[in-house]
Amino acid sequence: MLTFLFRRLIQAFFVMITISVISFAIQGKLGDPVQQMVGTTVSPAERAHLRQELGLNESFTVQYWHFLKNAAHGNFGISYYYKKPVLDLIFERMPATLELAFCAIILVALFATPFGIYAAIRPRSILSRLIMAFSTLGLSVPIFIVAIFLVYVFSIQLHIAPSFGRGHTIDVFGIWKSGLFTKSGLHHLMLPSITLAFALMPIFIRLIRSEMMEVLHSEYIRFAWSKGLSTNRIYFVHALKNTMLPVITIGGIQAGTLIAYTILTETIFQWPGMGFLFIDAVSRVDTPLISAYLMVVGGIFVTTNTVVDLIYGLVNPTVKLENHGL
Amino acid sequence: MRYFAFLVSFLALLISQTLPAATLRMAFDSEPISLDPQEQLSESTLQFSHMVFDPLVRWTQDGKIEPRLATSWKQISPSTTRIYLRKNVHFHNGNLFSAKDVVYTIDRLKRSPDFRALFTSINSVTKVNEYTVDIHCNHPTPLLLNILTYVFPMDKKFYEGRDQIVKFGRTFASQHTSGTGPFIIKERDPGVRMVLVRNKDYWDTKSKGNVDKLILTPIRNDSTRLAALLSGDVDFIFPVSPVDIARAKEADNIQVITLPTSRLLLLQLNQKRRKEFRDIRVREAINLAINQPLIVKKILRGYARPAGQLSARSLLGYVDTIKPEYNLKKALQLMKEAGYPHGFRVSMMAPNNRYMDDEKVAQAVAAMLGRLHITVDLKTLPKAQYFQQYDARAADIMMLGWQSDTMDSDNLFEFLTACPDAKSGLGAYNASEYCVPGINSEITQANREMNLKKRTKILQNIETKVADSAAVVPLYWQDLTWAAKDNVGIKSIVNEQNYPHLGDLVITPLKSN
Numbered sequence: 019m020l021t022f023l024f025r026r027l028i029q030a031f032f033v034m035i036t037i038s039v040i041s042f043a044i045q046g047k048l049g050d051p052v053q054q055m056v057g058t059t060v061s062p063a064e065r066a067h068l069r070q071e072l073g074l075n076e077s078f079t080v081q082y083w084h085f086l087k088n089a090a091h092g093n094f095g096i097s098y099y100y101k102k103p104v105l106d107l108i109f110e111r112m113p114a115t116l117e118l119a120f121c122a123i124i125l126v127a128l129f130a131t132p133f134g135i136y137a138a139i140r141p142r143s144i145l146s147r148l149i150m151a152f153s154t155l156g157l158s159v160p161i162f163i164v165a166i167f168l169v170y171v172f173s174i175q176l177h178i179a180p181s182f183g184r185g186h187t188i189d190v191f192g193i194w195k196s197g198l199f200t201k202s203g204l205h206h207l208m209l210p211s212i213t214l215a216f217a218l219m220p221i222f223i224r225l226i227r228s229e230m231m232e233v234l235h236s237e238y239i240r241f242a243w244s245k246g247l248s249t250n251r252i253y254f255v256h257a258l259k260n261t262m263l264p265v266i267t268i269g270g271i272q273a274g275t276l277i278a279y280t281i282l283t284e285t286i287f288q289w290p291g292m293g294f295l296f297i298d299a300v301s302r303v304d305t306p307l308i309s310a311y312l313m314v315v316g317g318i319f320v321t322t323n324t325v326v327d328l329i330y331g332l333v334n335p336t337v338k339l340e341n342h343g344l
Numbered sequence: 345m346r347y348f349a350f351l352v353s354f355l356a357l358l359i360s361q362t363l364p365a366a367t368l369r370m371a372f373d374s375e376p377i378s379l380d381p382q383e384q385l386s387e388s389t390l391q392f393s394h395m396v397f398d399p400l401v402r403w404t405q406d407g408k409i410e411p412r413l414a415t416s417w418k419q420i421s422p423s424t425t426r427i428y429l430r431k432n433v434h435f436h437n438g439n440l441f442s443a444k445d446v447v448y449t450i451d452r453l454k455r456s457p458d459f460r461a462l463f464t465s466i467n468s469v470t471k472v473n474e475y476t477v478d479i480h481c482n483h484p485t486p487l488l489l490n491i492l493t494y495v496f497p498m499d500k501k502f503y504e505g506r507d508q509i510v511k512f513g514r515t516f517a518s519q520h521t522s523g524t525g526p527f528i529i530k531e532r533d534p535g536v537r538m539v540l541v542r543n544k545d546y547w548d549t550k551s552k553g554n555v556d557k558l559i560l561t562p563i564r565n566d567s568t569r570l571a572a573l574l575s576g577d578v579d580f581i582f583p584v585s586p587v588d589i590a591r592a593k594e595a596d597n598i599q600v601i602t603l604p605t606s607r608l609l610l611l612q613l614n615q616k617r618r619k620e621f622r623d624i625r626v627r628e629a630i631n632l633a634i635n636q637p638l639i640v641k642k643i644l645r646g647y648a649r650p651a652g653q654l655s656a657r658s659l660l661g662y663v664d665t666i667k668p669e670y671n672l673k674k675a676l677q678l679m680k681e682a683g684y685p686h687g688f689r690v691s692m693m694a695p696n697n698r699y700m701d702d703e704k705v706a707q708a709v710a711a712m713l714g715r716l717h718i719t720v721d722l723k724t725l726p727k728a729q730y731f732q733q734y735d736a737r738a739a740d741i742m743m744l745g746w747q748s749d750t751m752d753s754d755n756l757f758e759f760l761t762a763c764p765d766a767k768s769g770l771g772a773y774n775a776s777e778y779c780v781p782g783i784n785s786e787i788t789q790a791n792r793e794m795n796l797k798k799r800t801k802i803l804q805n806i807e808t809k810v811a812d813s814a815a816v817v818p819l820y821w822q823d824l825t826w827a828a829k830d831n832v833g834i835k836s837i838v839n840e841q842n843y844p845h846l847g848d849l850v851i852t853p854l855k856s857n
Binding site: 047048049050052053054055056057058059060061062063064068071072096098099100101102166169170173174177180181182183184285286287288290294295298300301302303 | 377378384385386457458459461462511512513514518533534535536537561563564565567568571572574575576577697726727728729730731732735749759766769772773
């Protein structure tokens with residue numbers, strides 16, 4: 019276990035270094051940050067002066083070295099646009115993204131598990147066919163179309179859900195701005211979390227269904243039937259437990275997809291989270307913010323994958339962590 | 345008795361005329377980067393300045409200049425203008441506004457990297473007495489008042505000593521304000537929202553404005569912004585994309601207001617990169633092959649005016665007889681005469697998120713040039729990358745949009761068509777790398793001519809020369825479009841500069857059903 023964690027730590031270190039190099043290398047391609055800061059009539063000499071002050075005229079290696087040195091001290095720079103330390107900014111916005119992701123995951127778990135199980139147990143029923151049709155639809159329709167459709171129906175036509183923003187938030191423990199405890203906050207969460215859940219649900223329904231069907235055909239389930247165990251016990255204790263194993267793995271991998279989809283969802287719903295912050299930073303060439311975001315997301319990836327591997331070991335004791343992963 | 349009843353109802357009517365205070369939720373596409381009105385010269389900074397500060401003078405919707413903190417002015421010598429200031433005006437923190445603040449503000453503007461270019465003609469400002477200042481210019485300056493629309497007096501006592509302007513850092517002025525404007529900042533979460541409340545001691549007591557709380561949310565995505573209005577989550581939005589205008593107009597209780605502007609979109613043909621463009625026949629052919637009215641009709645759905653010159657109708661340089669001309673036959677003939685019957689291949693770059701439908705317009709232009717057998721390799725880029733390429737003059741044809749800061753033709757000529765000159769800053773955006781000989785001296789002359797008639801003549805003369813030499817390809821002047829709920833009286837407070845006079849905005853209560 020410890021060796022595993024240690025190996026993972028080394029792995030994480032190299033992943034972060036790679037991300038930092040890549041995020042730094044693309045900066046030159048994104049555009050000129052100075053251009054974004056000044057008005058159109060500012061003279062080229064004035065701009066050159068600003069560029070010099072910002073240290074943008076240094077060579078790539080010198081700039082990268084400065085970045086690494088500061089990053090080692092936990093300083094990822096100051097955002098050009100927000101004029102605040104970038105890490106502070108990202109952590110300020112993180113609760114919004116995490117709450118959105120959390121609600122979406124709850125929705126997925128609440129709907130995908132029963133749907134998937136039902137479709138596996140009664141593959142021929144009309145409801146199962148409907149569920150499968152829905153999941154195909156969900157896989158093939160782009161997320162922004164879903165979002166636009168939801169906004170059109172629930173915000174513009176029915177006026178029952180707000181179309182953008184986060185609503186009222188309250189401070190929890192003084193650091194976490196939460197929208198989960200106010201009526202307006204929950205109200206605002208509706209459409210974005212449904213959109214996000216819609217993007218993730220189909221793959222889980224299909225996964226649970228196929229895994230469950232496979233498990234139901236295995237020897238030990240047949241044995242359980244012949245032993246005369248109750249239907250519920252077979253389905254929900256013996257079969258489900260083994261079904262969930264691959265689902266957890268895929269779930270871990272899907273954490274990446276989840277982050278990608280939060281960027282889209284947040285942009286469409288003007289959700290003040292990290293993804294929205296990132297997209298804005300890209301269009302404004304706010305390079306310190308872009309690098310820091312990529313590093314933070316890289317960190318999240320590495321952490322979730324490590325945690326998933328650990329859970330995997332807990333759920334299935336036959337998996338030896340030492341031989342797994344690296 | 346009946347008279348009495350009549351009187352009572354009349355009085356009741358009078359009282360109900362004073363409208364109850366209202367909240368305005370507004371969603372524009374951008375927000376000010378800083379609370380310092382002199383840090384960045386941009387539309388959102390100026391919008392913000394009009395809320396929290398007051399200009400000396402400001403533009404009205406019909407293109408006139410009206411007094412604000414300056415009450416009157418007169419020229420006392422060819423290059424000196426005396427400005428009389430409004431009395432009994434207080435800054436938000438209680439300090440009294442007077443001449444010292446104006447002197448301080450203009451001195452600071454002359455130090456601001458973004459603003460100083462506008463103020464080069466002003467030499468110094470001196471205080472005459474508490475409510476009078478003299479503005480000394482380096483030469484007679486016909487556009488002095490236009491420049492003074494950019495002077496938003498800042499509280500000297502409040503800012504002095506901690507007023508440095510830093511473009512990429514946190515300064516005192518970028519986080520704190522003390523202006524004289526109709527609104528005071530209450531809460532600010534950059535990128536999410538800004539809340540302002542009405543200044544109870546606002547000097548303009550004649551204003552009918554009844555907005556006592558302003559909530560600004562920047563919404564960058566066009567469809568999200570429109571959805572926010574249609575769903576009733578916000579009351580006032582800008583801009584509305586041309587494809588959405590029809591839909592917004594159809595919606596119940598929504599009004600759409602469009603104003604023509606002098607914001608020009610044009611193409612520049614780089615003569616340094618391409619020898620073909622040095623031939624006036626080729627340039628004329630290109631101008632003839634591009635069908636501006638068709639672009640306006642099909643792509644911008646009519647929400648622009650086709651342009652054949654730089655100055656829009658509202659500017660002095662506008663020449664009535666210069667019209668955009670489309671004649672493919674003549675264009676092909678000219679190409680043949682120039683020795684390019686089979687055309688040639690050029691590169692073109694355009695932004696894809698800077699101007700309204702910029703990418704589609706660029707594609708249309710490329711297709712139209714194709715009919716002259718000119719093959720266009722078009723590359724469109726997000727604005728952040730595009731302007732880097734633009735500065736490097738990285739393609740043969742470049743697209744550019746321009747709005748005159750002074751609402752005068754000379755600004756267009758100075759930046760777009762003057763011969764590039766690093767010392768004077770002229771021609772900074774002349775990506776044609778070509779200029780009509782002698783044009784710079786005429787541009788300078790127009791900046792000093794006080795006689796309106798003579799000045800108009802000089803500007804029209806420049807306009808004609810630019811058009812005759814087909815130096816650039818003007819496309820159109822874009823309209824601005826706002827949308828709001830029916831009860832929000834935006835019609836009288838929006839303007840071409842896009843600094844809505846929100847202090848004067850009247851919101852009528854919705855009829856309760």
